Amino acid sequence: MIRFENVVKRYGDFEALRGVSLEVAQGQVVVLLGPSGCGKTTLLRTVNRLVEPSEGTVYLGGEDVRRLKPEELRRGIGYVIQSIGLFPHMSVLENVLVVPRLLGWERSRREARAREMLRLVGLEPAVFASRYPRELSGGQAQRVGLARALAADPAVLLMDEPFGAVDPPTRERLQDEFLRLQADLKKTVLFVTHDLEEAVKLADRICLMNHGKVEQYDEPETLLRDPKTPFVREFIGPSRTLLRLSRIPLKGLIEPLNGKVPAASVPLSAMAREAFSVLLAQGARSVAVTDEQGRAVGQVRLETLLRVASED
Amino acid sequence: MLEARSLKRSAAIAPLVAPVVAWGLLMGLFAYQDLWKRTLAALFPNQTPLFERQTLLNLALEHLAITATAGLFVLLVGLPLAIWVARPSGAAFRPLVENLVAVGQTFPPVAVLSLALPFVGFGSNGAILALLLYGLLPVVRNTLEGLAAVPPDVLEAASGMGYSPLQRLWRVEIPLALPVILSGIRTSAVLILATATLAPLIGGGGLGVPIVAGLAVNNQAFVSEGAIAVALLAVLLDWTFARLEAVLTPWRAIRA
């Protein structure tokens, strides 16, 4: 869907991007990850031509983005940034309507669509439509930002640290909702963050960048298990064990209950990391796994978790 | 849905009802010559109590006409100029415009009026041109300030969503700068109204006429008549613009 071919960006003598080639498949979430100044945001902005590459080409759906007028290109791409950039002089509804209006959608169609989008991100239109941005909390504003980006039903979403400015509990909730939405919508998403944990949680593939180059482009599991360069190893650091657990579903690790049911429990749908946290918090050696009705269907032992975490 | 919208709109205009009523009352007060005459006669028993050459209402309307015309020219010249130098195409001229605006502020008002004389001649037209030069400053300065204060993340979002530069200017930058621009227009309007009081010095009309005449013949009643009337106008104009700012930028207030 998106293809970067040897993209170079120079600012004077400084090379922000030093020959990046990357392919993002349709319907995937690709996270651009790396320390600040690594070029991830610059790379993202070459897609909607807020940055023009000095060399190389960016293809969107097989077409060179330079062949489109910047404005038309951008109207077809959803764009969410960290500070959101809601227009303070427009109501929530008007903010969501911006791109449909630019595209010249018919009035009844675009209003219905905007309301639908608000509902989709969990904001009741009757309550929020006529509010102004300064009357919203940080989490609500970020939802409006997402609704606005989705309003014209773009195939591609560009998200630049969209959850960077909200507090951790809200961030986690927004991440969960993003995953839920993405499961339905199947957009092609390019997502910038410097937060390894967020990347591991959201990404289908992670592109770890440093000094304007791609260090490694892999699925999160592979990246965590098999860092290809010393930089990747260092960036992931000691937390890689824990992070790997957050990609492993609990399902495959369950052992039958042998008589007594452990006091602590986790749901069947959880990831291994959740069970690990519970075990550490309770100081227990095993935790019960419950199904949707709350019945214990098995248990997971600490030793099992430690074994899969350290597997190479 | 439709009802809700019209309800919202009428609620938005509600703050303007009071100023409109106040303008009506003030004009009525100006038209009530007899009241002025008796009051001034009581205050200044030894002097001719009322400027008789022109009615007060006439003077006030003339004053407002001069102010409005000059104000209109200020907007027609000042806004495009400021917007142009705030954009990349005119950016090189921005320091020049800013500096000229700052220097212009040091010109004494009487001199601005009189130095325009050779170009426009005697009378109210001359006054209008001079007032234009004087009223330009707050409008230009505030427009530049307002446009510069638009948050960069909003600009980024606007470009990223596909606004063309002109659409972005018109639909995002100018509306967001509007509060600051409006307060510049307000300052400018009050300044023009005040400076127009000096118009009689170069043959113009308005409420300065009885003041200047009164000072010349040492009649305090004339002076007070004009001074009170123009002060009332200025205060009402200022207040009206304050209300207008609230109506035009509802998004700045937090509603309960």
Place this chain on the structure above:
Amino acid sequence: MLRLRELNPVALLAAGVGLLSLALPWITLKPNRLLEGTGVGVWGLEPGLAAALAAGWLALPWLRRAAYPLLLGLLTLGWAVLAGAVAGDLLEGESEVARASLAAGFWLTLLALYSASVGAPPQARRWIPLTLPLALLVALLTGSFRPLAPVVEGAAYGEQFGLEAWRHLAMASSAVVQALLVGIPLGVLAARSARFGWVLSLSGFLQTIPSLALFGLLLPILAQLGQEVSLGLALGVIAAGLFLSRLLWATSPSLGLVVAFPVGLLALVLGGTLLFNLVGPEPLRLELSQPLAAAGVRGIGAAPAVLALSLYALLPVVISTYTGLRAVPEAARDAGWGMGMSSRQLFWRVELPLASPLILEGIRGALVLTIGITTVAALIGARGLGYFILQGVQSGASDMVLVGALPVIALALLADGLLRGIGLALRRRLGLLA
């Protein structure tokens, strides 16, 4: 060599205007100060100098570094010398009353010079404040401006010109000093507590009233006051009023203010008059039994002028004090508290120093504003430089207007530059500037 596209468009514009202005008349020769005259260009009388100026304008946009301000200084000098020479040539053989008034070309060149100084290349900018005043000084000392009509008119007034300039400054500075004495405490009050928010609205309201109207409204009140009240009585009332309001303040601040307000106004009238008499040209004669009019409190003259100007200057001072104190970072305040400062120590050692650059901005605004509006005071017989402007306006002699207006503009720009300089130094000392 630079290509055209790399040139600063402002410098190019300035050069264009400079060249254009050489094609226009520079001097209008009038048979006397009131009659119409005919405009005369520069090429007929002084072709050499004019050509030099034209060459200078052509070269200017291409220059860099020190060469640019140097040439700009020379152009400024050339402007003065050319105008003086043309005026001198024209006046030769004319009668005493003939006048060489300034015409479009002269002013347009001035505008071009100003634009060129704004459009100076970055590396050359810091030399501009040196070469331009130097050029003007040389032009003044060599007498280039002497044949020009405004200078001739001003010189005809001789000593009176100096006197009015002094009076003008005395009025403006007394008003600003008064505004500071009243405005800074008011600004502090407003910043301390939302209860005093009306202070901001009040000073805003005062500035809304047209200056001439304010003069007019004060006229009868001050006239009455001056005749009926003696100096001793006024001082007594002020002292008693302040004492009373101090007492009331303890129980109800608003009641205290109700008393303090008229007393404060009376104090402003008296203070302004005395201050002006102290720094101005009028000698100070005070006897407690005399009516206030003897000390200068009258409906017309300096007293209403200084009072009205003080009220005008209040807004910038109050607002800047308020915003300055409000902008003091909470962290600095916390650090002060944490180190054990009392609230008084905190104010003098932390809040006021940090707010001082903004307060200085307010003082600058107040001073520039006051110097300009003082010209209106001439209408109520307060004289000052506005006197010449008024004379000129009434007799239709624009040269006379310039006799008053040019020094006022120069004073305002000087005050502006001076206070800007002090502000810059202050910011640097406070570490607010890199």
